[in-house]
Amino acid sequence: MGILSFLVLIPTITIIAILFTNDKKQARLVSAIGTGIQLVLAGVLVWMYLTERSAGNTAAMLFTQDFMWYPNLNIHYAVGVDGISVAMIALTAVVLFAGIFASWEVEFLNREFFISLILLSGGVFGFFISLDLFTMFLFYELAVIPMYLLIGIWGTGPKEYSAMKLTLMLMGGSALLLVGLLGIYMNSAPAGQPLTFNLLEIAKVTIPIEAQRLFFPLTFVGFGVLGALFPLHTWSPDGHASAPTAVSMLHAGVLMKLGGYGCFRVAMYLMPEAAHEMAWIFIILTTISVVYGAYGAIVQKDLKYINAYSSVSHCGLVIFALLMMNKTSMDGAILQMISHGLMTALFFALIGMIYGRTHTRNIYEMGGLMKVIPFLSVVYVIAGLASLGLPGLSGFVAEMTVFVGAFQHADTFHRVATIIVTTSIVVTAVYILRVVGILLLGPIKNEEFNHFKDAKWFEKLSTITLLVMIAAIGLAPLWLSNMIQHSLIPIIQKLAVTTGI
């Protein structure tokens, strides 16, 4: 059994182990151990991947495994990873590990909480390792559905509404996606040959352009819903605001990346001609996403809403960069996914911790937190600086690469779009600094704040894990960037062939 299958197996075992626990302490301990193993495994995977590559292995996918599942329909359990999926897996493992510690003190139904959370993560891991569209779709849905219970049971505010909205919109996306995937499947082989769901096999054939025109938008929008593509992003602010801390972290940090990942790995990679034809529509939409999200964040008062709108903006940037379809910008897109995943997870973790103390998320009811909880406040500032793209942190690396790549297009349309998107940097700075000013600086608004205790050990563990990763990417982006770029080559080639670049 290869290392990749363990990524799905360990969550399964952890879930079964949690079933046998008796109380909160045992449940969270087992979850921490399970996700810890998962983190180690992800680290080992990165290391193994880098050694394989430096040993000169140039295969598109490494550690592949292939079992026939439904011979009659040619459905396989096929797994394999390239640099991009390895990076995403590592991101997931880090966020999940931090998420378990951020939700160390869940109040009720603890076992059910951890089971749902780990089930969700299992879906995400499965999605990133899948090479077969069928299993990919299966894991995709598996990752979405626990969200309903996670938000509905343990959420805050209008949780039932948010949970239902989020689930239905994401499942609506997957309804479009399903039709798109079936369309790809039916065109996956020349007449007479057996049809296939295997990504790499399908990439070898050219899907007829008529079919591409039909199925590209379905697939792209299907994934785009999860990537908060404007105007289908509305589930995101409500969902994230109502979700409990760890769920917001995992959802904004990792699950939304499934959307971006699917967009290029499936939609653009397999249907490049249609991608070129229709890119302009989605470039306009994502430009709106980026700017609108940033402006949305300015006017919000609720900390979680601010961060949720900021996620819409940042995730819009991911899809925007993907649609620019050159090596630099796509590299930036992947970097942005990882950087945003870490940043936003850190933000949501901090918001959860602050909310746990102040019992409000309204920024105008808080102030001067820097004086009472300095550790959390400083981390918050650092996360904010990463988010607004300060050099030395991951946000800068990602955004810089995106903008450089996007500006490489010489035509007016792309350049105008890029310039508009770039303005969001300023807006981002405004909403980040505004929150820092109101929330952390100034006089202490409320007497009770003086009794706050600073971060406990598990909170520190959670935030520092994320912070280290953010700084590591910011200071030494090259190893990650190399890993990604190598894996982008086949995708770029496939995209370039059609335009003759």
Added chain:
Amino acid sequence: MNLNSFLLMRHEIVLIAVALIILIAEIFTSDQNKGRIRGLAIILFALNTIIGFFPAETGTLFGGMFTTIPLHIVVKNILNIGTLIVLIQSNAWLKTEENSDKFPEFYVLLISTLVGMFFMISAGDFLMFYLGLELATIPLAALVAYDRFRSQSAEGGIKLILSSAFSSGIMLYGISMIYGMYGSIYFDMLSPAMAMNSLTILAFIFFFAGMAFKISLVPFHLWAADVYEGAPVNVTSYLSVISKGAAVFILTVILFKVFPTISDLWQKVVWVIAVMTMTIGNLFAIRQQNLKRFIAFSSISQAGFFLLGVIGGNEMGMTAIVYYMLVYIFSNLGVFGVIAIISNKSGKENMDDYNGLYHTNPMLSLTMMLALFSLAGIPPVAGFFGKFFLFTAAAQKGFYILVLIATINTIVSLYYYLLIVKAMFINKSETPIPYFKSDFYTKLGLGICIAGLVIVGFASGIWEMIAKLAFGM
């Protein structure tokens, strides 16, 4: 014709034997010992189910009236499994005081309808098909009216018998037109002769309308909700799962076998009916508070999904239908099992009554959730695979728009299934349904459903086996 050739009818003969044994056993047991008949019935039926899996011969009887092919055997076995679950689930209900004097009749009637379905499935001509259909329907009306002191139940029985008599009449009219035109009622002789002309189309429409009544497709669905609500829960589950599954199967067979030459026409009809059935079934289901009515509309909508397999008119569609039938049995009977238990123990059937159920009865709630997710087509339970394959079958023939409408409908259905999940897991209640201990048979019934839900999808062998048999059709 010799004694051996009767073995082709093994499934039917064994079933009839089971029914007769129960009937005779009732005569010879005293009133005190009558309770044992319940156990006897379940054991006999379980034996029948097991015997069904023994290797069987294939061939035709009575000059082509009765045929047995491997796919028929699979379908019969699937229906056997489903009926076994229904029998196990109804045990607790039949134990109650009011049923103490008449429960053997329940078994006999139920098994008679199943025999009728088996004859219908194996039919090689319209006569055998019609006989089977009537045998399957008339005892069902008696079953629906089984709670004779409840006016709703009696009303449901009357509604069922009237509407099915009406639909049978319509269907017979269509069949008589076919006979008048082509001089035959044998499926094999009809298919090459069938030509596209006005009278054939009219005959097809009459036939299809009659079948649509039986399967409760929109716009012929109006009887379903009242009958489902009026009937005892266990009968409703039988109605909505077994009898629907058998009818869909035979409809598909006849469309493939008798009407292939006018497939362009019936594909259009099926397209429209499928869209209407899925959508209207779903929209009505959203508004229901009573869970039996709710499931009635949900299963109307599910019948629309079956049509996605019908429309392709190919082996892939056939396989998907039979496979989904199996999946549907486990999912719907899982839901009904929980509803029946709660209805028996507390008399509550409304969605609000389920508020906070997870806190008092976690296992029941989890079973319900898995079964509902399976109905909605959420992985990793079997419903996901069943729906996916139905969609694949329709997509294979290029019906992408239909598939898109269907997938959107699954989202609508997910909404109202989630409403129940929400009631059980999220809503709080001052007076939740108290905890109760389930007896052995109840646990067994639900256990089989859960096992089926979890295993069927991952065990690809089941799909492969059905596919192999369907491709040999």
